[in-house]
Amino acid sequence: xxxLRQEGSPVxxxxxxxxxxxxxxxxxxxxADLYAVDHYFREAYWAFGxxxxxxxxxxxxxLKAEATAGRRLVPALRALEQAGFxxxxxxxxxxxxxxxxxxxxxxxxxxxxxxxxxxxAILPSIDTVAxxxxxxxxxxxxVPAAVRLNxxxxxxxxxxxxxxxxxxxxxxxxxxxxxxxxxxELADVMRELAVISDEARRTQTRERILxxxxxxxxxxxxxxxxxxxxxxxxxxxxxxxxRLAAGExxxxxxxxxxxxxxxxxxxxxxxxTRAVPVEAPGRWDLLxxxxxxxxxxxxxxxxxxxxxxxxxxxxxxxxxxxx
Numbered sequence: 001x002x003x004l005r006q007e008g009s010p011v012x013x014x015x016x017x018x019x020x021x022x023x024x025x026x027x028x029x030x031x032a033d034l035y036a037v038d039h040y041f042r043e044a045y046w047a048f049g050x051x052x053x054x055x056x057x058x059x060x061x062x063l064k065a066e067a068t069a070g071r072r073l074v075p076a077l078r079a080l081e082q083a084g085f086x087x088x089x090x091x092x093x094x095x096x097x098x099x100x101x102x103x104x105x106x107x108x109x110x111x112x113x114x115x116x117x118x119x120x121a122i123l124p125s126i127d128t129v130a131x132x133x134x135x136x137x138x139x140x141x142x143v144p145a146a147v148r149l150n151x152x153x154x155x156x157x158x159x160x161x162x163x164x165x166x167x168x169x170x171x172x173x174x175x176x177x178x179x180x181x182x183x184x185e186l187a188d189v190m191r192e193l194a195v196i197s198d199e200a201r202r203t204q205t206r207e208r209i210l211x212x213x214x215x216x217x218x219x220x221x222x223x224x225x226x227x228x229x230x231x232x233x234x235x236x237x238x239x240x241x242x243r244l245a246a247g248e249x250x251x252x253x254x255x256x257x258x259x260x261x262x263x264x265x266x267x268x269x270x271x272x273t274r275a276v277p278v279e280a281p282g283r284w285d286l287l288x289x290x291x292x293x294x295x296x297x298x299x300x301x302x303x304x305x306x307x308x309x310x311x312x313x314x315x316x317x318x319x320x321x322x323x
Contacts, residue, residue: 079169
């Protein structure tokens with residue numbers, strides 16, 4: 001490996017991760033180069049680099065804060081299981097400013113300021129549950145499990161969704177209230193596991209993957225605890241405004257102005273989210289009106305740092321099968 005790093009490309013000289021591993025987990029050479037010097041991916045390589053073949057049947061689905069508030073946890077698990085994905089581990093964690101930026105590091109260059117601020121308000125509200133899933137329908141030579149699951153997520157445009165898509169089955173409300181984050185491909189599964197868990201927890205995940213652990217019972221236990229701690233929310237925009245107006249304080253005053261025809265600005269409402277405690281009653285009503293006031297969430301003309309991989313994986317798999 002030392003000779004390879006000295007005589008290969010500049011990236012080879014900067015990274016301990018072998019070229020064959022980097023290119024086994026992503027089809028994109030550009031992405032492979034970026035991840036080669038990403039420290040989270042380095043930590044993922046230390047934990048999973050020698051079991052990449054086994055990891056091809058593994059995907060990662062994060063059930064975000066709004067999945068608990070909207071009571072989509074059990075429906076999401078049911079939909080995943082019906083699609084052939086079974087939990088072998090579950091990692092419960094609370095997003096903060098840093099994890100949000102690191103999970104979405106290579107996509108945030110296209111995000112508007114308001115989208116980033118709204119995510120900062122929403123995601124830390126309730127614990128996220130990261131489901132480590134084995135694709136029981138995966139066979140050697142098929143696209144990696146993460147790619148299949150990402151394709152099953154469905155498009156952002158509701159008009160293009162099919163009944164088989166997770167977004168259709170979960171009834172995605174709007175924009176940021178989409179309940180799940182699904183890793184694009186195996187490189188992202190590995191890297192995001194390193195973002196949300198320390199070395200000891202990654203070792204446990206590795207052991208559970210290799211043992212084909214059945215985590216369903218503990219997943220349901222986590223779900224039950226979260227729902228016991230956090231009341232349900234309907235995400236209804238008009239009901240949210242009405243409930244806010246019936247309260248007290250600056251948020252109620254803003255909602256009362258809106259009822260008189262003077263809708264508060266998005267910047268004002270985002271400032272209110274920063275002032276309202278995470279566990280405060282009415283916070284989800286405030287978050288609901290914030291998400292409905294968001295305009296374009298991506299900056300026009302700017303592309304993500306890394307490309308979308310799902311269609312390329314599918315195209316290559318189809319081409320391989322045809323040949």
